[in-house]
Amino acid sequence: MPTLGRPSATPVVDAVYVCTTLPLFELPRGLEELTIVIRLTFKQKGDSILHKAAEGGHVDVVNVLIETGANVNSKDKNLDCPLHEASGNGHTGIVKTLIHNGADVNVSNRFYNSPLHKASEGGHCDVANTLLLAGAKVIDERKYHKTPLHHAVIGGHDDIVETLLKAGADTNTSDEVRFKALGRQQTPLHQSATVKYSDLVKTLIEAGAEMNAQDDSHSSPLHLAARTDNAGVVRTLLRSGADTNIQNRDEAQLKMIKEEIKGHFREMVETTQLVVKDDLFMSATDMGDETRTSLRKTILEEGMKYKEFGERIPKSWIALQEKLTSLKRDHQFIVPKELVDRVNKEMDCPLDEEELDIFLRYLHNIGLILYFSTPLLNEYVILDPKIVIDAMKSFITCERFVMNPTKKKIWKRIKETGVVKRSNILKMWKGKVLPEYNEHLLAIMKRLFLICEPMIYKQWKNTIFGLLCCAKYDQCCQARYS
Numbered sequence: 001m002p003t004l005g006r007p008s009a010t011p012v013v014d015a016v017y018v019c020t021t022l023p024l025f026e027l028p029r030g031l032e033e034l035t036i037v038i039r040l041t042f043k044q045k046g047d048s049i050l051h052k053a054a055e056g057g058h059v060d061v062v063n064v065l066i067e068t069g070a071n072v073n074s075k076d077k078n079l080d081c082p083l084h085e086a087s088g089n090g091h092t093g094i095v096k097t098l099i100h101n102g103a104d105v106n107v108s109n110r111f112y113n114s115p116l117h118k119a120s121e122g123g124h125c126d127v128a129n130t131l132l133l134a135g136a137k138v139i140d141e142r143k144y145h146k147t148p149l150h151h152a153v154i155g156g157h158d159d160i161v162e163t164l165l166k167a168g169a170d171t172n173t174s175d176e177v178r179f180k181a182l183g184r185q186q187t188p189l190h191q192s193a194t195v196k197y198s199d200l201v202k203t204l205i206e207a208g209a210e211m212n213a214q215d216d217s218h219s220s221p222l223h224l225a226a227r228t229d230n231a232g233v234v235r236t237l238l239r240s241g242a243d244t245n246i247q248n249r250d251e252a253q254l255k256m257i258k259e260e261i262k263g264h265f266r267e268m269v270e271t272t273q274l275v276v277k278d279d280l281f282m283s284a285t286d287m288g289d290e291t292r293t294s295l296r297k298t299i300l301e302e303g304m305k306y307k308e309f310g311e312r313i314p315k316s317w318i319a320l321q322e323k324l325t326s327l328k329r330d331h332q333f334i335v336p337k338e339l340v341d342r343v344n345k346e347m348d349c350p351l352d353e354e355e356l357d358i359f360l361r362y363l364h365n366i367g368l369i370l371y372f373s374t375p376l377l378n379e380y381v382i383l384d385p386k387i388v389i390d391a392m393k394s395f396i397t398c399e400r401f402v403m404n405p406t407k408k409k410i411w412k413r414i415k416e417t418g419v420v421k422r423s424n425i426l427k428m429w430k431g432k433v434l435p436e437y438n439e440h441l442l443a444i445m446k447r448l449f450l451i452c453e454p455m456i457y458k459q460w461k462n463t464i465f466g467l468l469c470c471a472k473y474d475q476c477c478q479a480r481y482s
Contacts, residue, residue, distance in 0.1 A: 048082075049061075050070045050071070050074065051081075053065060054083070056089075072098050072102055081107050082094075082103065083095065083104070083115045087127050088122050105134045112145040116137070116138070125159045156197045184216050186215045193230065195230075202240075218247065222237045316349040317359055319348070324381075325383075334387065334441075360373075369381055369383055376443060377444065394428040395407075395420060395425060395428040420451070420465055
């Protein structure tokens, strides 16, 4: 008997292995006369031969192994029993054989799934009915994980959903009730809302599912259906009376952040630098946030107001701009002006010194780079203006985003006085800004009037800075530079 590349102790074991791995086979001569218990433990899963026979649907092999004393409740390393394997693969005959020989129909594996979970997930209605008739529970009192109803709903198996509901399945049981950190506490209706099964949604609602149940992020089924673009499910939920005013945790937190930011700007001395008056708050984690479209439209509308919009530019500028963009793609966000000069000279049609200066100031005017032709400031070119924003928000931000205790102490001092020490700025930038760019970024911030130096006390020059964006009417009069 061939071994198919697997080590074996006896020809009989090889025969069992062949039979349990081939979909169609003839029982080898002599196998039915097996009189001793044969068990083969594979290194990968720890399956017994009975596991493999049950998984493959080989009922004759299963019968022989049981007759010779194989343990029907043996477990592999995932604590799956042969009944799990047979149920998950839809082998009704083997399920009946195992149950008849004492298999536990409510045994759980390491993921807290019973054979009924496996049958429900795989869409095997006959197996599910067989297990239920044998006493399988549709509700696990331990409530560790998803119920069989959750699995049937996720798979869109209408017939099994109907079967489980008739057997008393609870439509409002949420998954991971006890181990909240491991799950999302979603009901079967939450699950159905994300997989575009509007018929199942209707079935669950008719069976008593709570339409406005909220998971651990306070999202209702309607939230999930809307987020995943399930128009049919949204329509079904609305017709059934789902509440459209429920706020989930993300929405509530976003509202709180909006109010905090609004309050900050209301306290500012000047707000004339705000171009857009409408509130546009966008979630950085939700790619489907509709505010992105509004923001893109607003930026375009504001851009069209500038006289440079739609202007013709020299072709040589386009090629040079692409070279600078490639530097930014290589994460060179601030570069020496000398490097830009060198890149320009390597072009097929290089610009002279005056043309290059005009080119850089043009890119600056349309917001693609930051470049000032004044002495000292013209030593570097900032290819990504966002780096200035990142540097600024390292110490001008909401309190919730300041995690480091030392930095939080600095942040509170800044908030109270509207003043920040140079040494504290450098501490905030540590690990975020390359040290060689510190002086240039400080100079740029002063040039953009993001920070300012005291005009009277020369001993504090380049030592402390006032933050205009934090200046409040009362603090403008009371701030102490100490």
